[in-house]
Amino acid sequence: MAGKLSPLAPKSFPALPALAGVTIATAEAGIRYKGRTDVLLMLFAPGTSVAGVFTRSRCPSAPVDWCRAVLPAGKARALVVNSGNANAFTGKKGRAATKLTAELAAKAIGCAENEIFLASTGVIGEPLDAEKFRGVLDRLAKGTTGNAWEKAARAIMTTDTFPKGASAHLDLDGTQISISGIAKGAGMIAPDMATMLSFLATDAPVSPPVLQSLLSEAVQTTFNCVTVDGDTSTSDTLLAFATGAAGGKEISDPKDPRAYALGAAFKQVLGDLAQQVARDGEGATKFITVDVEGAESDESARRIALSIANSPLVKTAIAGEDANWGRVVMAVGKAGEPADRDKLSIHFGGIRVAADGERDPTYDEAKTSAYMKSQDIGVRVEIGLGSGKARVWTCDLTSDYISINADYRS
Amino acid sequence: MAGKLSPLAPKSFPALPALAGVTIATAEAGIRYKGRTDVLLMLFAPGTSVAGVFTRSRCPSAPVDWCRAVLPAGKARALVVNSGNANAFTGKKGRAATKLTAELAAKAIGCAENEIFLASTGVIGEPLDAEKFRGVLDRLAKGTTGNAWEKAARAIMTTDTFPKGASAHLDLDGTQISISGIAKGAGMIAPDMATMLSFLATDAPVSPPVLQSLLSEAVQTTFNCVTVDGDTSTSDTLLAFATGAAGGKEISDPKDPRAYALGAAFKQVLGDLAQQVARDGEGATKFITVDVEGAESDESARRIALSIANSPLVKTAIAGEDANWGRVVMAVGKAGEPADRDKLSIHFGGIRVAADGERDPTYDEAKTSAYMKSQDIGVRVEIGLGSGKARVWTCDLTSDYISINADYRS
Numbered sequence: 001m002a003g004k005l006s007p008l009a010p011k012s013f014p015a016l017p018a019l020a021g022v023t024i025a026t027a028e029a030g031i032r033y034k035g036r037t038d039v040l041l042m043l044f045a046p047g048t049s050v051a052g053v054f055t056r057s058r059c060p061s062a063p064v065d066w067c068r069a070v071l072p073a074g075k076a077r078a079l080v081v082n083s084g085n086a087n088a089f090t091g092k093k094g095r096a097a098t099k100l101t102a103e104l105a106a107k108a109i110g111c112a113e114n115e116i117f118l119a120s121t122g123v124i125g126e127p128l129d130a131e132k133f134r135g136v137l138d139r140l141a142k143g144t145t146g147n148a149w150e151k152a153a154r155a156i157m158t159t160d161t162f163p164k165g166a167s168a169h170l171d172l173d174g175t176q177i178s179i180s181g182i183a184k185g186a187g188m189i190a191p192d193m194a195t196m197l198s199f200l201a202t203d204a205p206v207s208p209p210v211l212q213s214l215l216s217e218a219v220q221t222t223f224n225c226v227t228v229d230g231d232t233s234t235s236d237t238l239l240a241f242a243t244g245a246a247g248g249k250e251i252s253d254p255k256d257p258r259a260y261a262l263g264a265a266f267k268q269v270l271g272d273l274a275q276q277v278a279r280d281g282e283g284a285t286k287f288i289t290v291d292v293e294g295a296e297s298d299e300s301a302r303r304i305a306l307s308i309a310n311s312p313l314v315k316t317a318i319a320g321e322d323a324n325w326g327r328v329v330m331a332v333g334k335a336g337e338p339a340d341r342d343k344l345s346i347h348f349g350g351i352r353v354a355a356d357g358e359r360d361p362t363y364d365e366a367k368t369s370a371y372m373k374s375q376d377i378g379v380r381v382e383i384g385l386g387s388g389k390a391r392v393w394t395c396d397l398t399s400d401y402i403s404i405n406a407d408y409r410s
Numbered sequence: 411m412a413g414k415l416s417p418l419a420p421k422s423f424p425a426l427p428a429l430a431g432v433t434i435a436t437a438e439a440g441i442r443y444k445g446r447t448d449v450l451l452m453l454f455a456p457g458t459s460v461a462g463v464f465t466r467s468r469c470p471s472a473p474v475d476w477c478r479a480v481l482p483a484g485k486a487r488a489l490v491v492n493s494g495n496a497n498a499f500t501g502k503k504g505r506a507a508t509k510l511t512a513e514l515a516a517k518a519i520g521c522a523e524n525e526i527f528l529a530s531t532g533v534i535g536e537p538l539d540a541e542k543f544r545g546v547l548d549r550l551a552k553g554t555t556g557n558a559w560e561k562a563a564r565a566i567m568t569t570d571t572f573p574k575g576a577s578a579h580l581d582l583d584g585t586q587i588s589i590s591g592i593a594k595g596a597g598m599i600a601p602d603m604a605t606m607l608s609f610l611a612t613d614a615p616v617s618p619p620v621l622q623s624l625l626s627e628a629v630q631t632t633f634n635c636v637t638v639d640g641d642t643s644t645s646d647t648l649l650a651f652a653t654g655a656a657g658g659k660e661i662s663d664p665k666d667p668r669a670y671a672l673g674a675a676f677k678q679v680l681g682d683l684a685q686q687v688a689r690d691g692e693g694a695t696k697f698i699t700v701d702v703e704g705a706e707s708d709e710s711a712r713r714i715a716l717s718i719a720n721s722p723l724v725k726t727a728i729a730g731e732d733a734n735w736g737r738v739v740m741a742v743g744k745a746g747e748p749a750d751r752d753k754l755s756i757h758f759g760g761i762r763v764a765a766d767g768e769r770d771p772t773y774d775e776a777k778t779s780a781y782m783k784s785q786d787i788g789v790r791v792e793i794g795l796g797s798g799k800a801r802v803w804t805c806d807l808t809s810d811y812i813s814i815n816a817d818y819r820s
Contacts, residue, residue, distance in 0.1 A: 055743075056744075056746070057740070057743030057744055058742065058743045058744075058745070058746070058747070058748070058749040058750075058751070059739050059740070059742055059743030059749060059751040059754070060743070060751070086736075088736065088739070089736060089739045089751065089754075089764065089767060089768060089769075090767075090768050090769075091752060091766060091767040091768030092768070093768065094768070123736060124734075124736025124737065124739060124740065125735060125736035125739065125764065125768070125769050126769070127768075127769075229722045229723065231721050231722060231723045231737075231740060231741070231744065232740070232743070232744035233740065234739065234740050234743050311641050312639045312641060312722070312811070312815070313639065313641045313815055316811070316812050316815035316816045317815065317816065319812065319816045320815070320816025322816070324534075325535060326496075326498065326499060326533060326534025326535035326536075327534065327641075329469050329498070329499045329534060329535065329644065330467070330469070330534065330641060330642070330643065330644050331641070332468065332469055333465075333467030333468045333469030333470070333642070333644050334466075334467055334641065334642035335468070336466070336468070337468070338468070339468040339469060340468075341468070341469040341470070341499065342501065344469070344499075354499065354535065356501060357499060357500075357501040358499060358500050358501030358502070358503065358504070358535070358537075359499075359500075359535055359536070359537075397812060398812055398816075399809030399812040399813065401722070401726070401812075402726050402729065402807060402808055402809040402811075402812060403809065405722070405723055405726035405727065405730070406726045406727065406729045406730030406732070406808075
């Protein structure tokens with residue numbers, strides 16, 4: 001399914017060490033692809049807390065419905081993910097498939113069905129044959145290991161050209177804590193949520209409500225600030241699992257100083273994964289960071305930044321290495337947020353190209369054009385009205401995006 | 411500037427007869443292009459009423475500011491349009507350029523400056539040298555003729571591959587009335603307003619307030635229902651001129667039955683022009699009509715229809731002749747409007763591909779794939795919640811869109 005490796009891919013998958021209380025296995029279940037892994041089973045130690053953030057689509061997939069239904073209990077023993085079929089818009093058959101998958105997994109592991117979390121990614125509208133998991137889950141449950149994060153990241157890929165992982169380590173009052181996360185997503189990527197699937201695990205001891213609040217906050221400035229094409233998936237799922245296996249007293253008060261430290265580390269890992277998603281944007285040749293400052297509020301800044309990052313004309317101009325700041329003005333204008341044309345300043349990288357509503361008097365086309373040849377492009381807009389700011393990541397729009405998506409299903 | 415002719419272009423420019431009270435001339439002023447006309451002067455008989463609808467961009471062009479400032483007087487003697495430079499985000503220089511253009515035109519014609527209407531289209535952010543109009547407008551004013559609608563439509567083109575015109579004729583209580591309109595637009599096309607530039611003229615006798623209300627209403631179901639790339643221009647301008655030269659009593663009451671008849675004709679002409687804009691969408695190979703029915707309200711239906719029409723994934727699938735209705739579900743879901751996945755039905759042309767939240771049991775891939783090879787594609791979604799409906803026009807998204815826009819400026 002995957003095309004040629006994104007030129008923006010990291011050199012290698014990061015070293016994600018085994019995490020206490022988490023084991024992993026993957027398999028080929030023949031869901032859609034031949035000759036590649038397409039099922040991931042992640043097992044968690046008894047007592048593991050879970051939190052989740054899901055797509056805001058009004059037409060969510062069956063696994064999203066399943067996760068929402070079982071999340072309130074706050075405990076997880078396993079995660080089952082398949083690629084190749086999203087089990088979305090599959091009606092009653094889709095609900096039956098999630099139920100059967102959870103049953104099979106719960107039986108294989110020996111836990112309650114509501115401790116099983118599910119995610120599916122791939123084509124929409126095709127019934128998912130969950131019978132294919134019957135033997136597979138039993139085998140997987142017997143063969144999980146700790147050091148399989150890269151395998152896990154690979155098993156959940158669809159049009160991704162590289163597996164995405166990130167980790168952080170911190171000291172929480174003398175307890176060494178690790179956080180590891182994986183993500184998949186390359187198209188149909190827009191905030192609420194930005195990625196299709198991402199899973200985070202930590203050995204920190206955290207209660208489900210605190211874990212949920214840390215996750216919900218961290219997503220705002222990470223996955224909710226990345227966009228590839230403005231299209232929101234039916235399947236977007238971010239789950240965080242906290243095994244507590246590192247020991248220490250459970251963090252059950254959101255005001256616990258350890259919660260702040262853990263939340264900061266979550267942001268680091270999710271921010272890294274979100275940027276990797278943009279770097280693997282379908283057809284991407286440039287990684288783009290859009291900074292908006294001086295807006296009336298942070299939320300206003302975010303909307304303006306997303307308007308710029310989602311504009312096909314801005315994205316194609318950057319693909320063409322064209323410092324077309326006029327299109328940035330257009331995108332600011334169409335955002336519908338407070339803006340005063342005659343107070344706008346626009347920078348590409350460190351170069352101010354426009355100020356006070358017109359081209360910068362010192363504008364140097366050659367210098368700016370040279371900068372536009374960079375692989376990482378920064379666009380910074382000063383609105384000049386307030387102190388609201390936001391940062392959004394995206395990629396350029398190339399004809400490879402078209403060719404990848406014009407024949408994805410068939 | 412224009413590339414190869416859109417495969418969706420009409421066979422020829424329609425016959426737009428001379429319209430009493432309107433004369434036209436075009437010229438090469440060397441604004442940006444070489445060897446093609448880039449200035450349009452349209453003259454109107456004394457007493458001509460004018461109405462306008464403009465971009466909702468917060469960063470409008472200088473000519474948009476000019477038109478908004480002079481519109482309240484409600485009278486027009488001339489329209490000056492240039493292509494090649496949008497005079498947008500040009501600061502004080504931009505304001506000075508509009509002022510000078512209006513001065514030159516008013517002097518050439520012998521009228522007040524606030525009877526001159528201006529529009530510019532082309533690159534954003536480059537200062538427009540209005541001195542280039544100095545001799546040109548004098549010459550143009552002396553050489554206008556009635557039968558030059560096609561020339562007018564050509565002079566305002568940028569990346570358009572064909573000139574766009576439409577007309578209607580009606581009998582208003584025994585008076586024969588004509589309406590002729592032209593438009594330009596091929597990219598940076600999204601509602602509020604959809605087209606970059608469109609000008610409508612009629613010989614009907616209409617007061618400025620009635621003309622404004624007819625125009626504002628007609629735009630809702632025409633130009634505000636067409637999208638190419640979801641990008642809203644800084645320069646979108648729709649102006650309507652009513653010369654009254656056909657004779658008859660002025661329509662000054664919006665409840666006058668003649669106003670309804672005229673409004674219906676406006677919708678016909680503007681709808682025709684709006685569809686031509688979508689047919690000339692940059693890189694378009696398919697013309698797409700999106701119908702949404704059964705939404706909670708017409709406005710909700712319009713938002714869902716636009717979410718479908720603006721989705722890069724839907725548009726690339728149609729470019730690839732792929733009946734990927736899963737992406738239509740995605741676009742319905744991301745619209746944020748009331749929708750119930752399990753009540754949705756989706757049709758491509760006359761073929762129901764999905765119903766009650768899953769693939770139609772009688773779905774026939776071969777039959778559907780054959781339909782997707784059509785040049786005109788209909789996508790119809792029944793939401794199943796109410797009686798709101800909307801129709802939106804767009805085109806597919808191809809790699810030609812990318813190549814056209816990756817090197818437009820440079």
